[in-house]
Amino acid sequence: MKHLNRKIIYDIILSKFFFIVGLSCLIILFIIMLFLFIEGIPVLNHVSLTDFIFGTSWYPTSDHARFGILPLISASAAVTLLASLLAVPFSLAIAIYLSELAGNLIREIIKPVIEIIASIPSVIIGFFGMVVVAPFLQNNFDLDTGLNLFNAALMLAFMAVPTIASICEDAISSVPASLKEASYALGANRWQTIYHITVPAALSGIWTAIILGISRVIGETMVVLMVAGGAAIIPLSIFDPVRPLTSNIAAEMAEAAVGGPHYRALFAIGIILFIITFIFNIIADYLSGKYKFKEG
């Protein structure tokens, strides 16, 4: 009896502890949001919401300061889209290869390699982009600068591949063998089975992987700061230098006068970024919730 009571007390203490930890996460998140909004919203005293979001000029420090972030938004969108276009097919191919085609030995070698790539600090990837990729692009494509949208997208894709590939691999590996056997039993070959049965059955997991990978790309700062080129223009070519939202904040925060319009505008950009990644996380959550495989 005494023993039982003790167990119950431990139980209560532990669950209270985790409740408090969970709650404090929520509170911290709330404080960050509050801070972001308090510091950012007043930008609307200097520029209207439409001019802020759709304005095409970002001259935060000139005498006639302009705070239009469309070039920054379009840079983020273009970099993210291009990085996804590069990363998704490649990641999917790796995931399919590892889960369906590779032998055990190869899988045991490649999986840790992917994890190592995932843990490379982004500043090193940025450095590689600056020192190796940029000169290569500049010389081979006859460009003014190799620090541009394409370089950034390539480096970001490189960063996103491990995330996307390993989550996809989990999703594909967890498709029940019984489904594949059913497909083989109908005379399907390996490729037909992968294409028509295994990958579709893993699709919601694959989507989750893609969304998570993309939200990582959107939020990444260091790489784009180093290799995207930094010009606040709406990109017209994949070799234009660009200035995505994140790198803009990182580059300018130190020089913006606290409480001034520029400072407010940078926080407002933070709000925009926060909303975008928040939406992506909700989508990912929704998709992974849907991904509960029901076995026959």
Add this chain to the structure above:
Amino acid sequence: MNDKVIINDLTFYYGNNSAVKNVNIRVQENSVLALIGPSGCGKSTLIRCINRMNDIIPATRTEGDILIDGGSIYADKYNVSDLRRRVGMVFQKSNPFPKSVFENIAYGLKINGIKNKYDIETRVEKSLKGAALWDEVKDRLDDSALGLSGGQQQRLCIARTIAIEPEIILMDEPASALDPISTQKIEELIQDLKAKYTIIIVTHNMQQAARISDFTAFMYMGNLIEINNTEAIFTKPGLEMTENYVTGKFG
């Protein structure tokens, strides 16, 4: 009647362990052969040799031969996909694809080269009727197959198998996870299918084997102990071991 399937001195190894040992069986065309025996005796392994399903398991080895219509399925030039088109398989646990009822059947047709929409629709309907499922699903062909009951899912798997018009159907304890009513439907279905197909069915249910099969083979620890027509196996078995098993004294 001619022998549709001839299993010739078949031995099958997982690694170094033989799960099927020197088995010889002849299966007559349009008959039902029941494979019985305690679990782990190699029944599943044996039928999975007949459509070479064991090929996908690494580190396995086969000795001996299996002939279908007199031709070896292990011949060098034999295409495994072609073999599996001729030899359909229904699994122990129903395994419909996470697709619509219609797509579950259409898939097998499409990968086997049937592209015409009308042909596909007619064959989907025909096979669902053949599996005694049409009346229950005709209004929900576009719904997910995972929403069907267990018994319906298993009949869908049978429909999917007969849609590509195999010659032989292998069934590995197809009713073991089903309630009595669904089991009865499957058993009736097997009786109907016999007219067109040669059926080899694994079952651990003695009454079921007695009810549905023409021939029964009793296996024990990878060996074929006795094979005869079903009535003989259940009424006057040749060996005491068989008698003990079919009367439930061990197993």
